[in-house]
Amino acid sequence: MSLALSPALRDALTNWLDHLTALDGAAENTVTAYRADVTGFLSFLAAHHGESIGPARLARVTQSDMRAWMASERGRGTASRSLARSLSAVKGFTRWLAERDGFDPTAILAARGPKYQRKLPRPLSENAAREVIDQVGTFAREDWIAARDIAVVTLLYGCGLRISEALNLTGADHPLPELLRIRGKGGKERIVPVLPAARKAVARYAELCPMAIAEEPGKALFRGARGGPLNPRLIAGVMEKARAGLGLPASATPHAMRHSFATHLLAAGGDLRAIQQLLGHASLSTTQAYTAVDSTRLMEIYEEAHPRA
Incomplete structure (x- = not known):
């Protein structure tokens, strides 16, 4: 990790990642990716401002800083999907640190990530x-x-x-x-x-x-x-x-x-919530995207679950 980061900030990042592992059950690959994402962001800030970055400096990050970081990432050829993941990791760490240290994280949390089209594997017949x-x-x-x-x-x-x-x-x-x-x-x-x-x-x-x-x-x-x-x-x-x-x-x-398993179950009338549980998805929205449900079928499921009076 860059020496431009203060020991306090390095410790905070380690504690946050430990928190994700112990309490949220984050996978090892996820933790590794988040560590790289947040470290990359903090190292950029240190180089951008020419000073060591600690918790106090992170509390003073501006929207201009966020735009500069994202522009730098795009200049390095970072794909929109990867940049969106990095921003999500940065926001997660900042939100956790702000709650612990009591500063306003609005400038970072309000940053809007790049739009990207979710790529999904196509089901087989x-x-x-x-x-x-x-x-x-x-x-x-x-x-x-x-x-x-x-x-x-x-x-x-x-x-x-x-x-x-x-x-x-x-x-x-x-x-x-x-x-x-x-x-x-x-x-x-x-x-x-x-x-x-x-x-x-x-x-x-x-x-x-x-x-x-x-x-x-x-x-x-x-x-x-x-x-x-x-x-x-x-x-x-x-x-x-x-x-x-x-x-x-x-x-x-x-x-x-x-993917075909889930899509074929849904086409046969399977309940979306049940399929979510079978796949092990944390949220229903993930299942909807994963199974590439068309709007007509979704409406049918909605009507069955919430009949009109």
Whole structure:
């Protein structure tokens, strides 16, 4: 961290990040990104004003300072989405510090971030999703690896898991129960139902796997060829081969299988709140954007939930 930041401000940033981890359950990657974002902002202020930055100086930040920082970031080629995330981190830290130290953070909190278009993976059709699951099992030379790839992709589509969540399963999770406890982003837990097809696919993999999965409950359920935890890049690679063989777009990634899970549930009349819980989203607005719900379908859900007198 830059020496231009006072020890008090460095300590404050560390305490804020510890707060996010302990009380809000922020993921390690999130904490790392926020540390870089806030440090970058504070270092800019130090260079911009030619002086060490401490809590008192942060309290005197002006709207002009904020505009200068954002202009500097754009000049460095920072994308709008990344700049918006950095600004969010800066506001979060400033709000926390202002409440602790009792200063007015309005100049920072009032700064408006750049507009950007949220990029979402496009869902596959139901038929395409099934074809992908069938296709991923045709590339491996060994039956157990083919069964493994099918099992992982089936979990992504059948349970709406993130690839990291599927690969974090351990031998203790086998055989899969009807309801599976998943630890998602930020350590937040949720319960997801496991379809019979998913349980069957995992059981088939476990039956063929040459490693003693059931005897090693603390180790990864899904293994690589050498016995270590399965690398997510291998699943991405087999998905790439599958979409090439099926003529699907580049958006047909492992994450798109989770997206398809949610979209197909919603299209079948699933409740938006229930889908939010299944996906592990903190807010309903995230689920709405994630599932790319059209306005007509949203209105139907609203009318059903809030019938007019």
